[in-house]
Amino acid sequence: MAKVPSKGVAENLRKFIPLNTLSPGALQRLSADIRFESIGMGEFLFRKGDTDQQHIYLLSGRVSLMSERVELDVVVGGSNLAKFPLAHRIPRECSAIAKSQCEIARVEGTRLMPLLKEAERVSSQKDHSQDTGGDWMTQLLRSRVFQQIPPANIQAVMRRMTPVEVEAGQEITRQGESGDCFYLINRGSCQVSRTTNDDDTELLAELGPGECFGEEALLSNRPRGCTVTMIESGILLQLSAEDFSNYVKNSLFRSVAFQEAQELATAGAVWLDVRRTSEFRTIHIPGSVNIPLSQLRERLAELSQESCHIVCCKDEQSSTTAAFLLIEAGIEVVLLKGGISGLSQEMLDTYLADTDSSHSGDQDGMSKADAESDGALPQGQGEHALIQALEQVRGERDDAKEQLEMALGKIAMLEKLLVEQQCEAAEGGANTPPDVVALRAELATLSVALDESYEDYEKTLARAEAAEAECDRLKRAQPAGAGGQD
Template sequence: MAIDINSEDGQIVRKLIPLGTLPGAQFNVLCENMNIEEVQGGTLFKKGDTDTRLIYLLSGEVTLQAEGLIIEVIAAESEAARFALAHQIPRKIDAVANGTMRFLRLDAGMVNNPAPLVYKEDNSYMVNEEPEDDLNDWMTALLRSPVFQRLPPANLQKVLITLEEVSVDAGETIIKQGDKGDYYYLIKSGHCLVSRKPSPNAKEIKLAQLGKGDAFGEDALLSGAPRNVTIAALTDMVILRLDKYHFLSLIKEPLLKFITPEQMRKALSQGATLLDVRSLDEHRAGHLPGSINAPFFTLRMQLKTFNREQPVIVVCADGKASEAAAFLLLRHRFDALILDGGMNAVTEPKAKKEAAEQKREAAQFVIDDGTETLTSHADGVHLQHQPQQQAVQAPSISASDDLVRALKSENEALRKLNLQLSEKCQNLEIEKEEALKQGRMLRRQMEKLTQVLNKA
């Protein structure tokens, strides 16, 4: 049975994550195809189940347990109920309904890939279609960010669970230009000022004000460069911060998309925009044909000049600055891609090819065979060292080329393997943290059970 978006159930569904991030029209269509299920106690799923459908609690309570020990009891009114219940597949724990329970069972593909936002643009402004419900909920405002809308629900849940809340007094500096990047920040309440000094002795330039739902601090985490701005609180604030490790593993990894030079050429032939975010001098010294130069520090001011209808391919020297630029574009609802390896990925193969051609041209050379010749003169016969020149063909370098190609292929395979292993290590680290958390909960439960048994 369809859900009326204006009903009590509709209001509950609007708060579910990430369903609450959908624009009004798409959310209405989704509700028309939802069916609410109801059970009177019983098991919803067991450890090891592989059904990929996600279960959201609408009313009642659910007990999550492992090996007969209670890990958590989730009530429909709690913050935890905004997420799908124990979403990891296969299931790591059992879920049992406590009495009467109403819930949604939704296809994971639909939840992981919500319909894109609809834009209405003209030459002077842009309007995006958004839900009309109250924006006072900071989390709802945050989840409407294009960055968080693109994250898989599992990553989104881990991010929100991992965030650390920090209070900041008015006038306090949150990040300072020149410092090393360590956290990604989200504003829960209050306002702050973004400023920058072009040089150490220059006057500070005010760039922008940020408020509830805004985020900052990703540039230094992505590029590895020092902080390029200073951000100070204008009012008392509550901010949420995510450490660098979790930002890179939970947000950067699933969000940023890389392409090869071959894929870039195909995308450009289909109308994509090529954006070079290096400095003007670097662009003048050498650039890819058809590229638009927009140095990263000026990119924010040029966003309105780019076309959202086609992908934007970002290129820099080595790919690092491109990551920060692509993140900025994604935040402003562009489809951003990154040329993997940057200009180096394009120029290095060309330089190697030119070096090989020069080597082939130098393959013809002259040698002295050391032959002694007799020369007759009128005043006698003399011994003379007469070098005899002959052309010698250098050995073929095809075998050398084959070796270079083999080494290059092996290096690329090792690079990909290294990336896979790094990703696996990050995932294992996250699972380790979750296991430790579950272990702590089990230990507390065991202590409670011990107390009960001692009193018996």
């Protein structure tokens, strides 16, 4: 039953999370749309599977969170757990039942999210030199990532985060090293850079208070892909890899089976394939969008924040990194359980049969027809078709270049090791040790692979140049004002 809140109740909502990150003006605007209700004992606040976009806060009373007749937790009004919205992940992962007379507040997510984005934007523009030591909790709670994990996990993260004072010029993470921590910037700023195989330093980004880094290596279990260096002195909040895995990674992502993913796609969700373009061309889901993981951060603006995205890769490993980036950007996301390699041919055939012909006609479904083509550019199909082909060829070119750079990097590393081993052998006056022989053999094998990578790169580069030339030719040949024909 809806009721009018007593005087001052709306302002008291400031103790709830993430409402506590809003300005007084924003909270006042929001309060006009907040519904306060009395719930009788035994009544449902919501049921498992509900897709309403409401944040529901318990003001008083006791609520049981139930799933499959099992009581998962009991939330008591006024407790630390009650500061967070009840089971706020959508669709609801459990049901909420009043164990006593309860007072609740319902906040519409469609009204709250724009205000949170506004607060985040204003915060990023402030002079952080005046930040107080306690502001890191607000920074953490503003993070879209931490708004997605259970309240108990947020509290655990807060208890385990360790402040670390850092100096200007200090290297926090180094490219190629294994990931051991996740970081949130409390004060100061840092730059993210990457060293190319030509020993050039490429500046990727600058990060400031409230932003985080270090998650990609922890999510993918791969070496760090970049170096992070402090631009100015400051304070970082550090979370160990183990705690990040236990309290963030394991509770952040929702994986769905292929059948459920199909249903989501039918309802309007977008398939997002983050594999290399060459892998995507070999086999892919009809209608899916291909943005390789290495390009995703730079191309996030291409994705709609209004749509749920079903992220897929080869085996789900890269999907977690991609999903983290999407969640940071405020995009709803689920993962395809097991990835593309986990799908049987029967599943693919069934999906292809059920897919609308408008998708299968231009994507050729999950078939391998793309891999069997000779790679020729489409002729006489208009500007739109050529632009699509150009994007595919550019993706292949980038893949080939990446493979080439990886081969060059490994060869450089092996050459360095070989020189060190040879010097040690010479100083010891011993015969050539087995390690040196093995290194020479591996170096020879890699040299052959490098030649093949060069050849692949030159071929795809030539195809990309041909595609660009054909697009230019078609544009010049079109009458003024004419549109391309598919």
